Amino acid sequence: MRAIAVSAFDAEPCLVEVPKPDPGAGDVRVKVEYAALNPLDAQPPGRPPDGGFSAAFPLIVGADFAGRVDMIGPGDNRFRVGDPVFGRVTVQPPGRCGAYSEYVCVPQDSPVTLVPRELPLRLAAALPTAGGTAAQILGGTxxxxxxxxxxxxxxxxxxxxxxxxxxxxxxxxxxxxxxxxxxxxxxxxxxxxxxxxxxxxxxxxxxxxxxxxxxxxxxxxxxxxxxxxxxxxxxxxxxxxxxxxxxxxxxxxxxxxxFRFAPTARLLDELAAAAARGELRVPVDMELPLEKAPQALLRSRAGGARGKTVFTL
CATH class of the missing domain: 3.40.50.720 (NAD(P)-binding Rossmann-like Domain)
Structure with a gap:
């Protein structure tokens, strides 16, 4: 599958071909249709101090995604194949992938939830990190x-x-x-x-x-x-x-x-419902194909973002 990844610590992201991930127990695999850019995505991963995690390269970047469930892992699961979902990748141990990829595997109990029928997937993809951060700042402080x-x-x-x-x-x-x-x-x-x-x-x-x-x-x-x-x-x-x-x-x-961000599926449900009702406008400023993501990340690093950028897959 196509993905945007880094090949080493402090390396710049680029378009690569990597194996499609397989969902583990309690996971869902999502065929990603949209991924959204966040400022942290633009920072190349620095080498961890001694004793830090052992990374398995290539590391796929990106956190926010929207798409449809295409495979369920072993065991009970609250999702079904074909469900429209959006969410945020919170952990990237070896074998998992980030959001800038054609497929992503996430645990069913992570910040992932159904997309309301009235909300386009491209807008749902832009909600998790930026919308969730704003909501938690306002509600939790x-x-x-x-x-x-x-x-x-x-x-x-x-x-x-x-x-x-x-x-x-x-x-x-x-x-x-x-x-x-x-x-x-x-x-x-x-x-x-x-x-x-x-x-x-x-x-x-x-x-x-x-x-x-x-x-x-x-x-x-x-x-x-x-x-x-x-x-x-x-x-x-x-x-x-x-x-x-x-x-x-x-x-x-x-x-x-x-402030420290701690997203939940419930928070995403509330944001998606507000956006679906038209009470919360999702400020998508730019829509780009996945292969343009490396250039967009460089621009983001320079600052001055206006609204959200989403990538199509």
């Missing part, structure tokens, strides 16, 4: 307890979902983006948008103008260093909360939440 929310990196997949979910809960969302994304973010429910490329201090000026005492909460999806995160967290009022998906310190008086 103190972010939802405020009246307003500053989202830095709002134009990407997670930010697009988070803006919608927060707005649906009645939070006023300030979407900080790079470039001219204001119209799209307001269509997703943002109260205000700020182009952070216009001038130094533009984000601080805009936030202070809207909320002189500071925003109630921050979700920073892009800052990789403590200085950048601290600068954004300084825009949060005393007693507020700052969430980082990258790990960094927050200023004194602001509660920091170092």
């Amino acid at each position: 103190a972010v939802h307890s405020g009246r307003n929310l500053l989202v830095v990196g709002a134009a990407g997949g997670v930010g697009s979902f988070l803006t919608q979910l927060a707005a649906a809960r009645g939070l006023a969302v300030v979407a900080a983006v790079r470039g001219d994304e204001g119209r799209r973010m307001k269509a997703l429910g943002a109260t205000a948008t700020v182009d952070t490329t216009l001038a130094a201090g533009e984000l601080e000026r805009a936030v202070r103008e809207l909320y002189p005492a500071g925003a109630d909460a921050l979700v920073d999806l892009v800052s990789t260093g403590p200085a950048a995160f601290a600068a954004h967290a300084a825009l949060v009022r005393e007693g507020g909360v700052a969430v980082t998906t990258r790990g960094a310190a927050a200023p004194r008086g602001v509660a920091r939440v170092d």
Whole structure:
């Protein structure tokens, strides 16, 4: 089967031919029709420290997928051949494959579930990581307890979902983006948008103008260093909360939440139902054939994502 894989630690991904995987006990094998790009997919796997896992190359990349069950492993199973499903590959021990492949095997009790009849598979594929991350940030932290929310990196997949979910809960969302994304973010429910490329201090000026005492909460999806995160967290009022998906310190008086994603099938069911009802727009920005995935991953690594990219198989 065709797949996008790396041949060694720190190697760049490329299109390869690998054997089709066989499902183990309790597994389902899915004929993948769509796979979705997430920023972590673009990072070549680094060599683990001594005592780390022993990788079996080639390692197939990718986490999010949608397709149809084509084989059931031994034992009882909650799925049937032909079921339309979507989900997330959470573990890649030797013999398993990632989502950027024509077939993927996943345990039935992993984050995988049925696709509602009203939801196209291409949209379902874009939901698991980005949509699930947004939903867990909003539901599992103190972010939802405020009246307003500053989202830095709002134009990407997670930010697009988070803006919608927060707005649906009645939070006023300030979407900080790079470039001219204001119209799209307001269509997703943002109260205000700020182009952070216009001038130094533009984000601080805009936030202070809207909320002189500071925003109630921050979700920073892009800052990789403590200085950048601290600068954004300084825009949060005393007693507020700052969430980082990258790990960094927050200023004194602001509660920091170092977010860790823990997807479940139930969470995917809730997201899919909201998308099927039209309550949650799935921001697919680009659809590409699988062989274009290596170039798309390089572009993703450069940053500035707008919505989601899905690959067709």
